[in-house]
Amino acid sequence: MATAPARQWGVTPPIASTLPTKDELAADDDLIAELKAQNNFELPAETERRKQVLQLLQRVTVEFVQVVSRNKGLSPAAVEASGGKIFTYGSYRLGVYGPGSDIDTLVVGPKHVLIEDFFAEFPPILERMAPEGAIEKMTPVPDAFVPIIKLELCGISIDLIFARLVLPSIPMNLDLKNNDYLRGLDEREVRSLNGTRVTDEILELVPQQKTFRLALRAIKLWAQRRAIYSNIVGFPGGVAWAMLVARVCQLYPQATGSVIVGKFFKIMERWKWPQPVLLKQIEDGPLQIKVWNPSIYHGDRFHLMPIITPAYPSMCATHNISLSTKAVILRELHRGGDMVDRILTKQLSWEDLFARHTFFTHDYKYYLSITASSRTKEAESVWSGLVESKLRHLVGALDRKPIIAVAHPFPKGFERVHLVANEQEMDAVKNGSTQHQAKGTKTEMTDETKDAAHQAAVQNTLENAEVPGPAEIKVEEKNGNDGQTVYTTTYYIGLELKPLEPGQSRSLDISTDSQIFKAACTSWPGYQEAVMELAVTHVRNFDLPEDVFQPGETRPSRPKKKVVKRAETAGQKSAEVAGQKRSIGELDDSTEAAAKRRVTSATPA
Numbered sequence: 001m002a003t004a005p006a007r008q009w010g011v012t013p014p015i016a017s018t019l020p021t022k023d024e025l026a027a028d029d030d031l032i033a034e035l036k037a038q039n040n041f042e043l044p045a046e047t048e049r050r051k052q053v054l055q056l057l058q059r060v061t062v063e064f065v066q067v068v069s070r071n072k073g074l075s076p077a078a079v080e081a082s083g084g085k086i087f088t089y090g091s092y093r094l095g096v097y098g099p100g101s102d103i104d105t106l107v108v109g110p111k112h113v114l115i116e117d118f119f120a121e122f123p124p125i126l127e128r129m130a131p132e133g134a135i136e137k138m139t140p141v142p143d144a145f146v147p148i149i150k151l152e153l154c155g156i157s158i159d160l161i162f163a164r165l166v167l168p169s170i171p172m173n174l175d176l177k178n179n180d181y182l183r184g185l186d187e188r189e190v191r192s193l194n195g196t197r198v199t200d201e202i203l204e205l206v207p208q209q210k211t212f213r214l215a216l217r218a219i220k221l222w223a224q225r226r227a228i229y230s231n232i233v234g235f236p237g238g239v240a241w242a243m244l245v246a247r248v249c250q251l252y253p254q255a256t257g258s259v260i261v262g263k264f265f266k267i268m269e270r271w272k273w274p275q276p277v278l279l280k281q282i283e284d285g286p287l288q289i290k291v292w293n294p295s296i297y298h299g300d301r302f303h304l305m306p307i308i309t310p311a312y313p314s315m316c317a318t319h320n321i322s323l324s325t326k327a328v329i330l331r332e333l334h335r336g337g338d339m340v341d342r343i344l345t346k347q348l349s350w351e352d353l354f355a356r357h358t359f360f361t362h363d364y365k366y367y368l369s370i371t372a373s374s375r376t377k378e379a380e381s382v383w384s385g386l387v388e389s390k391l392r393h394l395v396g397a398l399d400r401k402p403i404i405a406v407a408h409p410f411p412k413g414f415e416r417v418h419l420v421a422n423e424q425e426m427d428a429v430k431n432g433s434t435q436h437q438a439k440g441t442k443t444e445m446t447d448e449t450k451d452a453a454h455q456a457a458v459q460n461t462l463e464n465a466e467v468p469g470p471a472e473i474k475v476e477e478k479n480g481n482d483g484q485t486v487y488t489t490t491y492y493i494g495l496e497l498k499p500l501e502p503g504q505s506r507s508l509d510i511s512t513d514s515q516i517f518k519a520a521c522t523s524w525p526g527y528q529e530a531v532m533e534l535a536v537t538h539v540r541n542f543d544l545p546e547d548v549f550q551p552g553e554t555r556p557s558r559p560k561k562k563v564v565k566r567a568e569t570a571g572q573k574s575a576e577v578a579g580q581k582r583s584i585g586e587l588d589d590s591t592e593a594a595a596k597r598r599v600t601s602a603t604p605a
């Protein structure tokens with residue numbers, strides 16, 4: 001009944017501006033309680049620690065700018081006035097961070113402070129000004145796409161980036177909204193400013209920040225649990241999910257967080273993709289720099305689910321989405337929508353929405369396992385990152401095969417350490433075997449490694465235990481006759497094959513695709529032939545390694561043999577999936593029908 005004035009947020013009028021009902025408000029309380037139970041919020045003391053860390057970084061920033069200004073011969077008055085300010089972006093800025101989140105921090109300096117100065121001067125000044133022992137790790141990565149210093153400060157991960165503005169001084173009341181601040185900057189500098197400019201705009205473009213935050217927490221948790229959160233392999237990442245939720249908030253400006261979650265699934269499942277999701281009209285700006293525009297740029301026409309960042313220069317945050325990942329996202333949106341309907345009518349609870357994915361236990365019969373291996377831990381960390389960044393090209397190639405319905409990349413890789421005694425074991429490990437894992441090591445997931453290490457470290461301090469965190473585990477480096485340590489990271493792609501027409505017998509040969517993928521990876525300038533390797537192999541669901549399953553999960557079992565006389569045991573050679581001719585009568589489901597196809601080994605020669 002009560003309708004608020006329908007102010008327009010975003011590019012269309014709202015769908016509804018009705019005020020929430022009592023039941024809807026109660027559903028919010030349930031959602032908040034469930035998020036708390038899921039450990040999604042951190043304790044106030046931890047948040048206080050984050051604030052103190054940011055205050056320290058602000059003081060270091062001012063000192064750093066003064067040191068550089070002095071070194072460059074500025075007058076004492078100019079040095080004093082040069083300022084310097086930190087901004088945050090990412091989940092901390094959006095207010096949706098949890099116990100393991102980092103703080104994404106941008107340091108902004110005046111025009112005479114360059115990125116080279118940042119890498120040279122900032123770390124030693126921070127070391128001098130931080131409390132004794134507060135810096136646990138500091139890794140400058142100046143050559144990254146966005147140059148970055150990664151560090152652990154007072155137990156909190158910090159991603160520190162730098163940008164300068166073409167201004168003589170950076171006062172504390174400055175914000176980065178003005179597009180004219182981008183004048184005179186190169187593309188790299190614009191990129192560094194972009195994270196903060198985008199998050200600031202998103203927050204300004206939603207009707208109620210509190211509602212937006214609650215809904216976004218729910219959607220991020222859901223996307224992570226359903227294994228569809230990862231920009232790099234072809235799903236939406238943090239900013240893209242944030243923009244989708246923001247758009248739904250614009251369409252229902254008075255709705256509660258839990259209502260937004262329900263509307264989110266319905267609206268995004270029915271969205272007329274590839275119509276873009278915009279939070280405002282795309283702006284023109286002062287730079288000779290590309291802005292997303294499918295009517296000008298041919299490449300932009302291929303974006304399947306474009307979600308466009310609001311700050312100039314607008315970009316598509318989801319250019320990695322493929323036909324397969326889109327299909328998986330739509331499937332999950334459908335499930336989410338159904339579940340929220342039943343949650344709001346009390347047939348289900350919010351916990352059910354956040355149930356863990358069934359990627360390994362149920363969803364697929366066939367998997368590709370992509371294993372990047374290295375002789376050293378350092379080599380493995382860059383090599384696996386490179387391989388991960390190319391995975392979506394392999395997914396794209398699989399998408400184009402008529403026999404494949406869906407090629408679903410799992411968003412995280414499995415990092416393992418092995419000790420091998422001979423060439424045979426070495427070969428097995430390079431092809432993804434987990435039979436030779438080194439004692440005292442355990443499988444880690446990419447991305448989470450850092451957080452897990454951090455949590456273990458914190459846990460250890462609290463319990464004063466002797467158990468080392470994963471990061472501190474030292475693997476005994478045995479060489480020569482005793483054995484060799486090998487580091488691997490394995491990524492999995494779930495394959496859903498199209499139902500086979502009667503009488504048809506096709507083969508799934510991906511050897512060419514894996515060769516092309518391998519070539520794309522090994523043509524990277526940092527590739528070292530003697531140290532790094534890459535293998536692609538087929539794995540049947542019942543042959544998946546133990547460590548991809550969680551305690552309590554039921555792993556897939558070998559299908560019971562229905563054929564009386566069969567030469568080979570199913571799965572003995574995972575690459576050769578039942579090559580013999582069988583009549584359709586013997587095959588009772590599409591899985592078996594799929595098994596009829598010859599799947600040739602994908603291991604590159």
Ligand SMILES: Nc1ncnc2c1ncn2[C@@H]1O[C@H](COP(=O)(O)OP(=O)(O)OP(=O)(O)O)[C@@H](O)[C@H]1O
Nearest residue numbers: 089090091092097098101102104145146195238239
């Ligand atoms: N590889 C990358 N390339 C470009 N930008 C990136 C990359 N990784 C992160 N970013 C930027 O940094 C922001 C924060 O990323 P981050 O990985 O810290 O996620 P988050 O949304 O803050 O979630 P979390 O709570 O896990 O930290 C992203 O929104 C994006 O703008």
Ligand SMILES: [Mg+2]
Nearest residue numbers: 090091102104
């Ligand atoms: Mg972050």
Ligand SMILES: [Mg+2]
Nearest residue numbers: 090102104159
């Ligand atoms: Mg980060």
